Amino acid sequence: MGEQEQRVLLISGCSTGIGQVSAVRMQQRGWRVFAGVRREADLQPLREAGVEPLVLDVDNSESIHAAVDTVLTATGGRLNALFNNAGYGQPGALEDLDRAALRAQFETNLFGAHELTCAVLPAMRAAGRGRIVFNSSVLGFAALPFRGAYNASKFAMEGLADTLRMELRNSGIQVSLIEPGPIATAFRANAHRHFKAQIDPQSSVHKETYRAMERRLTAPDGAGGFTLPPESVVKRLIHALEAPRARPRYYVTFPTYLFGTLRRFLSTRMMDAILLRSTVSERQLSATDRNDEPG
Numbered sequence: 001m002g003e004q005e006q007r008v009l010l011i012s013g014c015s016t017g018i019g020q021v022s023a024v025r026m027q028q029r030g031w032r033v034f035a036g037v038r039r040e041a042d043l044q045p046l047r048e049a050g051v052e053p054l055v056l057d058v059d060n061s062e063s064i065h066a067a068v069d070t071v072l073t074a075t076g077g078r079l080n081a082l083f084n085n086a087g088y089g090q091p092g093a094l095e096d097l098d099r100a101a102l103r104a105q106f107e108t109n110l111f112g113a114h115e116l117t118c119a120v121l122p123a124m125r126a127a128g129r130g131r132i133v134f135n136s137s138v139l140g141f142a143a144l145p146f147r148g149a150y151n152a153s154k155f156a157m158e159g160l161a162d163t164l165r166m167e168l169r170n171s172g173i174q175v176s177l178i179e180p181g182p183i184a185t186a187f188r189a190n191a192h193r194h195f196k197a198q199i200d201p202q203s204s205v206h207k208e209t210y211r212a213m214e215r216r217l218t219a220p221d222g223a224g225g226f227t228l229p230p231e232s233v234v235k236r237l238i239h240a241l242e243a244p245r246a247r248p249r250y251y252v253t254f255p256t257y258l259f260g261t262l263r264r265f266l267s268t269r270m271m272d273a274i275l276l277r278s279t280v281s282e283r284q285l286s287a288t289d290r291n292d293e294p295g
Contacts, residue, residue, distance in 0.1 A: 058112025
C-alpha cells in the first residue's frame, strides 16, 4: 500500500490494554496509526512499536483539538477512522458518589469522546467517507450494581452513537459500537485506584459489600472464566474499520452475548434478578472472610 493510499486511524486511550494492542495491530495491517496517550512518558513504547504516538487527553479541549490538528497536518487533511477508546470505570454505590465523581466519569467516557468525534467530522465529511467506532461495554445496555457511574456513562454513549449513526446517514461516514464484557487489561487496577480516591468504605452502609468488591478489583488481570484478551476486541475493530458495511454493534465475550439475548425476551424484573445473581459473589464475603474480620 503506497503512502498516498495509506489509511489513517486515530485512537484514544493507547497507554495500555485495548488501545495499545489496537494501535499496534492496525499498524501491522498497513494503517497509519496515531495513538493518543495522556502522558508523555507513554509515548516512547508506542513509537518503538511503529505507531505515531501523540499526547491526547480527552478531558482537555485544547489537547483534543491540538491532537486532531497534528494528525491532519501530518496527513494533508486525511483521517479515515477514529476509535474512541479512552475511558475508565468508577466503582461505588451511587449514593456514595458525589456530583464531581459522576462529572469526572462523564468527562472522560462521554464528553471527551463526543468532542473528539466532532473535531474529526469535518475532515471525514470533506472526504465523503469515514469510520467512527466507540468502545462501549456490556454495561452500556445491562446495568450491574455498584457500577452506576460507569453504567450511566456507557448507556449515554450508546444513545450518542445511535443518534450520530442516524444523523450521518448518506454521508459516507459509518458509526459502530463495540460492546466488550471482561477483557484482560489494567481496567480493574485503574478502577480500584478511582475507588480508593472517591469512596470511604468505613462510613458507608455498603461497607461489607466494598470489602468483597475490593477483592475482585485487586484480583489478577484475566481472573474469571469469561475474560478474553484485548485481541478479541481488535478482531471486531478490524471488521468495523475495513468491512464494506460496518455493523452498528459488535458483541465481545460470552456475558455480552448472554445478556444481549436475555434482555430481548425477559421482563425488567426478571432481567434485574439475573443481573443481581451474576454479581452475588462479589457482593458477599465468604464465611472465612467474615471470621477474619477484626473484632
